[in-house]
Amino acid sequence: MSETVNRQMEASMNSLVTRYWIFLILGCLPGFSDAVILSENIQGQCLTDTLLIQITKTFLDHYSVDISVRDDQGSAHLLEPSLNAKCGYKLKKNYKGDLNLLVSLMACHLYLEGERMLLTIEVEYEQLRNSSASGADVFSFTCVQKELAVKRKVFCEEEYIEVSLKVDIPFQAGLHHAQDQESPWFFEVHYPDGSMINVDQPWILRNGLGLNISSYYGWITLRVPHSSPIVGKKDVFDYPSLAYTMMAKHEELLIGLRYDLSAVCPEVQVRCAGADVTVSVPILRTPASGETVDLVFGIQVDGITISQTDMDKRGFLLQHSAQEVTVTYPKKNNVEYKLEEEETVYRSQLSLVHMWRDQADRSNNLVVIYLPVETCHPDDLNPGFTVTGNEMGFNITYGPIPLDYIVSSISIDGTISYSLADIAAQGANVTMIKDVNFQYVNVFAKYGTLVVPRKYIGGTSSQYSTTPSFLFLNSERTEETVKETETHTYNRSDVVFPVLHGSCGDERVCFNVSKGNAEEFWRFYVWEVPVITTQRGYIYRDHGPSFWLCVGIQSPDLLHRSVTADSRVMALAVSFRDSVTGKTVVKAEQLCTFLTGGELVCTATGEMKARALRISASPAVDLHSLSLRDPRCGPSEVTDNLTSFEFTVNTCGTTKEVHGDYVVYDNEISNKVTANDNTTRHTLYKVTLLCQYMQTDQLSLELFSKYKQSLPKPAQGQGEFKLSLDIMRDPGYTTPYPKEEFPITKLLRDPLFVEVSVLSDDPGIELFLKDCWGTLGADPSSTLKWPVIKDSCEFKGDKYKTLFHQVKLTRRVQLPGHYKRFDVKMFTFIDMQSKQLLDKEIYFHCAVIICDAQALSSDQACSGACIPGKQRRGRGAWSLGVQHGVVSSGGISLQSPADAATSLLDPDTPSWLIIVSVTGLLACLAFMVYAYWRLKLKKRISNKPVTT
Numbered sequence: 020m021s022e023t024v025n026r027q028m029e030a031s032m033n034s035l036v037t038r039y040w041i042f043l044i045l046g047c048l049p050g051f052s053d054a055v056i057l058s059e060n061i062q063g064q065c066l067t068d069t070l071l072i073q074i075t076k077t078f079l080d081h082y083s084v085d086i087s088v089r090d091d092q093g094s095a096h097l098l099e100p101s102l103n104a105k106c107g108y109k110l111k112k113n114y115k116g117d118l119n120l121l122v123s124l125m126a127c128h129l130y131l132e133g134e135r136m137l138l139t140i141e142v143e144y145e146q147l148r149n150s151s152a153s154g155a156d157v158f159s160f161t162c163v164q165k166e167l168a169v170k171r172k173v174f175c176e177e178e179y180i181e182v183s184l185k186v187d188i189p190f191q192a193g194l195h196h197a198q199d200q201e202s203p204w205f206f207e208v209h210y211p212d213g214s215m216i217n218v219d220q221p222w223i224l225r226n227g228l229g230l231n232i233s234s235y236y237g238w239i240t241l242r243v244p245h246s247s248p249i250v251g252k253k254d255v256f257d258y259p260s261l262a263y264t265m266m267a268k269h270e271e272l273l274i275g276l277r278y279d280l281s282a283v284c285p286e287v288q289v290r291c292a293g294a295d296v297t298v299s300v301p302i303l304r305t306p307a308s309g310e311t312v313d314l315v316f317g318i319q320v321d322g323i324t325i326s327q328t329d330m331d332k333r334g335f336l337l338q339h340s341a342q343e344v345t346v347t348y349p350k351k352n353n354v355e356y357k358l359e360e361e362e363t364v365y366r367s368q369l370s371l372v373h374m375w376r377d378q379a380d381r382s383n384n385l386v387v388i389y390l391p392v393e394t395c396h397p398d399d400l401n402p403g404f405t406v407t408g409n410e411m412g413f414n415i416t417y418g419p420i421p422l423d424y425i426v427s428s429i430s431i432d433g434t435i436s437y438s439l440a441d442i443a444a445q446g447a448n449v450t451m452i453k454d455v456n457f458q459y460v461n462v463f464a465k466y467g468t469l470v471v472p473r474k475y476i477g478g479t480s481s482q483y484s485t486t487p488s489f490l491f492l493n494s495e496r497t498e499e500t501v502k503e504t505e506t507h508t509y510n511r512s513d514v515v516f517p518v519l520h521g522s523c524g525d526e527r528v529c530f531n532v533s534k535g536n537a538e539e540f541w542r543f544y545v546w547e548v549p550v551i552t553t554q555r556g557y558i559y560r561d562h563g564p565s566f567w568l569c570v571g572i573q574s575p576d577l578l579h580r581s582v583t584a585d586s587r588v589m590a591l592a593v594s595f596r597d598s599v600t601g602k603t604v605v606k607a608e609q610l611c612t613f614l615t616g617g618e619l620v621c622t623a624t625g626e627m628k629a630r631a632l633r634i635s636a637s638p639a640v641d642l643h644s645l646s647l648r649d650p651r652c653g654p655s656e657v658t659d660n661l662t663s664f665e666f667t668v669n670t671c672g673t674t675k676e677v678h679g680d681y682v683v684y685d686n687e688i689s690n691k692v693t694a695n696d697n698t699t700r701h702t703l704y705k706v707t708l709l710c711q712y713m714q715t716d717q718l719s720l721e722l723f724s725k726y727k728q729s730l731p732k733p734a735q736g737q738g739e740f741k742l743s744l745d746i747m748r749d750p751g752y753t754t755p756y757p758k759e760e761f762p763i764t765k766l767l768r769d770p771l772f773v774e775v776s777v778l779s780d781d782p783g784i785e786l787f788l789k790d791c792w793g794t795l796g797a798d799p800s801s802t803l804k805w806p807v808i809k810d811s812c813e814f815k816g817d818k819y820k821t822l823f824h825q826v827k828l829t830r831r832v833q834l835p836g837h838y839k840r841f842d843v844k845m846f847t848f849i850d851m852q853s854k855q856l857l858d859k860e861i862y863f864h865c866a867v868i869i870c871d872a873q874a875l876s877s878d879q880a881c882s883g884a885c886i887p888g889k890q891r892r893g894r895g896a897w898s899l900g901v902q903h904g905v906v907s908s909g910g911i912s913l914q915s916p917a918d919a920a921t922s923l924l925d926p927d928t929p930s931w932l933i934i935v936s937v938t939g940l941l942a943c944l945a946f947m948v949y950a951y952w953r954l955k956l957k958k959r960i961s962n963k964p965v966t967t
Contacts, residue, residue, distance in 0.1 A: 055081050057142060057156050065162035066322030068174070068387060069121050070129075070138060072160060076116035082144040086110065086120060088128040089139040089157075096128070101512060104178040104244035104410060105229040114364045121322065123174065124162060125183050125231055125240040135161040169374065170382035173303075175284035176389050178410055179229075180250075180261065182282045183240040204232070207277070209264035211251025239267060241280045246410035246466075246513065252448070253283070256301040256342045259448055259463075260285040279306050287390055291454050296353070298390050299345040300371060309379025316344060319370040319387065346371060346390065353392055365392045402501070406485060408509030412466050413485045417501065418452075418459030424499075425492045426451075426460055431470040433486035433502060445470045460489060466511060467536070475540040475597065479514040517541065517595045521609025527558070528577060528591040528611045529569040541595040541604055545576050546636040549596075568593070572613060575660060576636045580610055581707040582619045582629060588612050621710035625668045627684065631661045634688065634704050644690045645704070648672025664688065668710065672800065684710045740779055742906040744865055747772035752824070752840055753831070761909030762860050765845040768819070775865050775906060776838045784871050785836040787811060789903070791821075791865040795848050795857055799864040799905055807843045808865070819844040839867075847913045860910030869902040 060078035064071045074084060087095035088108070096102060098110055098120075107123030122129070122138060129136045139159045146152035174181040202220035209215045223230045229242030243250060249263045260283050267278040283303055290297045304311040317324055318335050330337065336347045346369075353367050369390040376383050405416040413431070428436040429449065439449055446468035452459040464471050466483050476482045488502035518533040532543075542549050558569035570577050570591050581588035594606035620628040634645065642657045647664065652671035656663040666673070668684040676683045688706040745755035746763065752774055756763050765771065777786045791808035794801040806814045813821040824840040832838055848857045 057082075057144060057154075058158075061142070061158060063158075063160040067319060067324045068172075069123055069322045070136075070160060070162050071322060072120040072122065072138075072140065072158075073113075074118045074120075074142070078144075079116065079118060080147075082146055084118070085143045087141045087143070089141060090128055091130050095141050100178070100410065101227065101244070104246070105227055105242060107179070107181060107229065107242055109176070109178075112364060114366050123181060123242075124164075125181060125238065125242075127229055127231060127242075131164065132161070134164055136164050137161050168383055169385045170380075171384045173282050173284075173384075173386045174389075175282075175387070177391075179242050179244045180263070180282050180284050181229075181240065181242045182280050183238050184267075184278050184280060186237040186239055186278065203270045205268045205270065206280075207266040207268065208249055210249055239278065239280070241265065241267075243282075244410055246511070250411075255283060255285055255303065258285045258288070258301045259450075260301070281306060284388065287388065288450075288452070289391060290452060291350075295347055296350050296392070297345055297347045298369075298371075299343055300388055300390075302339065302342055302344055302373065303386060304375050304384075307377045307379070309377055312376045312378060313339075313373070314376055314383065315372065315374040317372040318346065319372055320367050322368065322370075324372055344371065344373070404487060404501075404503040406487065406503065406505075406507040408483070408507060410511060413462075413464045413471065413483070413507065413509065415462040415464065415485065415487045416459055417487075417489055419454070419457035420460070420491070421493075422453065422456070422458050423493070424458070426489060427492050427498065428490040429462060430488045431462075431464050431485050432472045433488050433506075435470075436488070436490065437470065442470060462487070466509075466513070475514065475537060475599075476510065479512045479516075480510050481513055481537065482508055482510050484508045514540075516605050519593055519605060519607035521591070521607055523609070523611035524569060526572040526613060527569045528572075528589060528609050529558075529567065530591070530593055530607070530609065531565065531567055532593070533565045540598060542598045544594045544596055545570075546578075546592050548637065572616075575633060578634060578636060579618065579632045579706050581709065582632065583615070583709045583711065584619055584621045585615055586612055587615055587618055619708060619710070621712070626665065627668060627673070627686065627708060627710050628663075628665050629688075629708050630656075630663045632663065632688070632706060633660065634662055634706055635660070640704075645688055646690070647686050647688060648674075662688070664708075680713060682712050684712075740777055740869065740902070740904075742867060742904055743774075743776050743778060744863065744906040744908045745774045745776075746863075746908055746911065747774055750842070756909070758909060762912050763909070764912045764914045766914055767845055767847065769845040770842045771845055771863075771911070772840070772842045773863060773908070774838060774840050775867060777867070777869055779834075779837060782834055782836075784869055786839055787868045787870065788839050788841075789866045789868050791841075791863065793846070793861050793863050795859050795861065797860075797862050797907065797910070799862075799907055803848060805846065805848070807863075808841070819846075845911070845913065856913065858913070860912050862910055863908040864905060866905050867903065869904075 055078050057074075057078060060075040062073055064073075078084075085097060087097045088106075089095050098108055103109060106127035107125060109119075109121040111119055111121075113119050120140075124136060126138070129138050131137070137159060138161075139157065141155060141157050143155040144153060170185045172181075172183040204220050206218050206220070206223060207215060208218055220230065223241075227244060227247060229240075231238075231240040231242075243263055243265075245261060247263070249265070250261050251263065253260050253262045262281070262283040264281040267280055268276070283305055285300045285303065288299050290299075302313070304313075316337055316339055317327075318330055318337065319325070320333070325333070334349045334352050338345050338347075353365050353369070369392065371388045371390055373386045373388070374383060375386075402418050402420050407414045415431075426439060426449070428438055429442050429447070430436040431442075431447070437445065437447075442462075443449060446465050447470055448463040448465075450461045450463075452461055464485065466473070466481075472484045473481050474484075484506055486503055486506045488500060491499045491501070493499050514537045515535040516537075517535040520531045520533075522529045522531070535541075544550060557574075558567075558571075560567040572589065577589045577591055579587060580590040588610050589612075590608055590610050592606065592608040595604045596602060597604060618630055618632055620626075620630075622628070634640075634642065638660060642654065642660070642662050645662060646653050647666060649670070649672040652664070652666055654662050655665045666686070668675070671686060673684050673686045676685065686708045688704070688708065690704050748754045748756060750770070750772055752772060755774065773791075775786065775788060775791075777784070788808055789811055790806065792799075792804045792806045794804045805817075807817070807821045808814060813823070822842050824842070826832060826835040826838040826840055828835055845861075847861060848859075849855065
């Protein structure tokens with residue numbers, strides 16, 4: 020029978036006292052005098068094979084509740100259908116309206132403490148009429164762990180099958196290892212289609228099955244939800260039944276020794292005869308290795324096995340033959356109740372108990388089968404549909420109908436009708452349940468079959484629906500159609516997403532694709548294009564649940580990702596997307612390295628020539644929008660979705676890295692869009708270009724160095740060029756600051772007079788400014804920079820305009836064409852987060868162009884005018900026939916006006932400067948006193964009366 024449960028509150032004593040005073044105070048307030056406390060409305064009871072935890076209707080009338088179970092780490096797991104079926108929980112209301120939680124004594128979160136099994140739950144509650152009044156309590160319940168005189172127990176529950184097997188005593192020590200991460204247990208799993216796989220313990224848990232291994236009494240328990248793909252249908256003595264096959268093996272035990280965790284659970288048949296209800300099930304004696312003997316047939320009422328005397332008193336008549344057992348009882352002994360939610364419940368929960376012995380090994384086996392109840396209808400027939408959904412499928416019942424009605428066709432979706440033979444071939448099970456005066460039609464339509472509509476609702480969830488209709492032939496052999504007016508739905512977490520596994524082949528990139536179980540919901544994409552694989556010239560093999568796809572190296576869908584002079588990295592991206600919303604479900608990109616196809620040439624003169632690159636597979640992409648790191652460096656050629664670039668290693672943002680004896684130059688092609696604040700908005704495509712040289716190689720091009728000026732190479736016979744960028748002391752550009760005075764100090768918005776020159780005796784050349792910019796630090800390529808001249812023009816993004824000054828012939832300037840002058844207002848950079856000025860030194864840099872007389876009329880860059888951005892597209896890195904370089908200034912520090920005033924008090928400040936400053940201050944004070952006196956005098960005169 021039952022025993023008292025040792026229940027303990029896990030909350031601390033301080034919490035209990037606090038809650039007591041809160042409820043005491045609230046009880047004194049109007050409307051709170053009837054407050055209910057959860058601890059007074061929850062109780063537990065240990066039944067024969069389960070633990071019952073009950074929350075009273077009194078509490079539920081005031082609060083909604085959510086129940087979670089805690090694991091041995093203290094983490095809470097909310098009870099929901101998939102967890103309940105996996106771990107051995109049932110949550111339902113009884114006929115009184117109490118909420119019952121039935122817990123298998125082999126449940127996932129029952130832990131052994133001493134000789135008792137401990138379960139800890141957390142109950143969160145919220146007041147129905149006041150959502151702000153909520154709380155949570157933690158309770159622990161224990162039951163004694165009893166060692167039963169059976170070797171095997173099978174429980175056929177509403178939503179799952181539970182099998183517990185006692186392992187032989189010599190091997191119980193091996194059970195301890197099963198708690199380790201590296202479990203020694205392996206399992207042989209058989210699918211309904213006859214296939215078999217060997218899996219480890221983590222696979223069991225990942226695939227929605229429950230597995231408990233207890234070393235105390237040597238039990239191993241497996242729990243399989245009805246919805247598991249390893250569960251199939253079979254007939255046992257003409258009873259439709261659910262069955263699966265699984266064997267457990269231990270790597271340290273004897274070879275060939277296996278533990279059978281298989282089970283068969285029959286579909287219980289319920290019939291009504293007058294005022295009695297009769298349920299019948301086949302007798303299952305599996306697995307058995309020899310002859311069997313039936314030991315006990317019994318009944319459990321609300322989880323407690325009752326005696327034969329109690330059965331007689333309650334009117335239960337139990338009969339059995341060699342193949343079948345029936346239980347008959349008066350309907351009045353288990354009447355139905357309608358709860359406020361219109362839910363139908365019955366007074367008692369019934370189960371059939373069967374114990375039998377395998378004579379071969381003298382082991383006892385126990386089977387407990389849940390018995391559903393059925394309403395017996397009155398004689399006046401009022402037929403209707405009853406549709407329920409569970410984790411396995413829809414159970415559709417129509418009736419009662421006359422005995423002479425014949426089912427002609429059935430439709431599950433209300434549109435497409437099937438004959439009985441055709442719908443059975445589609446996986447639906449049709450049963451006629453006959454009584455003395457009437458009959459019912461019962462259809463079980465399993466999810467995943469063609470007859471049950473299915474749609475994808477997000478995540479891993481499908482929604483199944485049914486609007487059933489039946490066509491009957493009545494006694495006059497005329498057709499009569501009945502149709503359910505409501506569409507019933509059931510949401511189920513059963514979507515298996517496709518799996519994309521990429522690999523590299525001989526001059527090809529391949530994907531092995533597992534389709535999952537919802538192929539009708541997705542479309543297959545290569546890059547951004549939906550693809551019918553047979554139309555693209557791919558190597559394609561379909562293997563039913565999977566397919567194999569390979570794309571050759573010459574395919575336009577194989578794109579460059581990285582290119583060197585010796586090799587190329589090619590990419591292929593595939594995905595599955597929702598066919599309705601277009602949202603990506605799964606995607607993968609595979610990179611493979613192949614020998615070069617001549618796409619990149621690295622010349623001894625420092626040129627990088629990238630030709631015929633495949634950067635996008637979509638013809639809609641504007642390849643002209645691509646550029647190198649320097650956005651001014653666009654493609655040199657674009658033809659037929661192929662792109663080419665030509666540039667030198669000291670231009671276009673190319674970076675340099677030294678690796679031992681080698682120097683590597685790196686640049687990147689992308690379609691970056693950069694805002695005026697130097698932030699990148701988006702990047703869709705990237706291709707890396709790498710050229711490698713020995714450090715001993717001598718390039719004929721003068722390379723750009725991070726801390727040195729880049730000097731343009733003179734034309735043949737012109738002599739050596741030298742560039743200079745000077746900050747001048749005065750607006751007349753007469754004297755520059757010498758190098759030893761840097762860094763110089765300027766106030767914010769002070770004018771900076773800048774002079775750029777080329778030192779050469781050749782009167783046939785002229786210097787032009789292409790771009791000038793300021794950086795925070797000496798590195799011209801710093802990402803934090805501000806332009807002051809752009810494409811030979813003043814920068815439009817600054818309200819303080821750059822002013823250009825004409826250079827005239829003077830004693831210092833003998834060749835005005837070798838000079839360019841401009842002034843800008845002193846600025847600095849601001850930290851965008853702290854809004855503080857950055858106090859590092861500012862450096863100015865200019866990219867210059869040196870033209871000879873022959874280029875002045877033929878090249879836009881040598882015209883001396885602004886160069887519009889649209890005219891530069893397609894020109895490559897720089898114009899041909901001209902020389903160019905980069906020159907930088909010394910550092911300039913920013914001094915605030917307050918710092919300038921403070922500097923007068925410095926001991927090193929010259930005394931004459933202090934005297935002049937003090938004199939000026941006194942003069943200002945004297946003027947202010949005089950002005951104030953004059954104002955008072957004027958008011959006094961104006962207030963005098965006027966006489967005539």
